[in-house]
Amino acid sequence: QDTAPMPPQSAAMAASAPRDPALKPVFDQFGGKPGLVTLMNDFMDNLMADARTRPYFADSDREHIKAELVDQFCVILDGPCTYTGKDMVKVHRSLGINRAAFNALVEDLQTAMDKNNVPFRAQNKLLAKLAPMHPAVITR
Numbered sequence: 001q002d003t004a005p006m007p008p009q010s011a012a013m014a015a016s017a018p019r020d021p022a023l024k025p026v027f028d029q030f031g032g033k034p035g036l037v038t039l040m041n042d043f044m045d046n047l048m049a050d051a052r053t054r055p056y057f058a059d060s061d062r063e064h065i066k067a068e069l070v071d072q073f074c075v076i077l078d079g080p081c082t083y084t085g086k087d088m089v090k091v092h093r094s095l096g097i098n099r100a101a102f103n104a105l106v107e108d109l110q111t112a113m114d115k116n117n118v119p120f121r122a123q124n125k126l127l128a129k130l131a132p133m134h135p136a137v138i139t140r
């Protein structure tokens with residue numbers, strides 16, 4: 001069908017994929033949008049304290065990234081937000097990110113979620129949505 005909607009091809013589109021209403025309780029377990037703001041502060045602190053990830057973020061606009069991440073994760077968790085940030089492929093393609101750096105970032109996110117008492121199952125729901133994005137982010 002020429003008019004059939006295309007399925008998401010990659011993480012580039014995942015943030016704009018159809019929302020999943022089953023995730024609404026998970027959004028609440030993250031503390032809603034205020035919870036995501038706090039989470040992203042801790043997440044970025046972890047990324048900057050981690051020698052594996054710090055080099056990527058040291059010269060970036062970290063306040064801007066945090067704000068975009070709040071909106072993006074809010075959308076992923078079916079919260080009342082809109083992601084207006086850049087395309088995932090375009091943002092990451094010149095950064096030379098490998099699987100080790102990706103895994104390090106996920107660990108730093110998990111540590112931040114633990115600190116914010118996000119229930120383990122809710123953590124896994126988010127991580128399950130992020131994992132398929134790796135082809136958009138990893139370039140080497």
Ligand code: HEM
Binds near residue numbers: 068086092
């Ligand atoms: C699923 C994994 C990831 C997601 C969902 C994600 C999401 C994002 C978002 C939403 C932005 C902001 C986009 C904008 O400015 O409009 C961003 C920027 C950025 N991300 Fe990621 N990211 C991921 C993985 C990574 C990894 C593994 C690294 C490096 C270790 C990384 C490094 C960066 C950097 C340095 C920027 C800023 C780029 C710039 O300002 O030019 N990201 N990311």
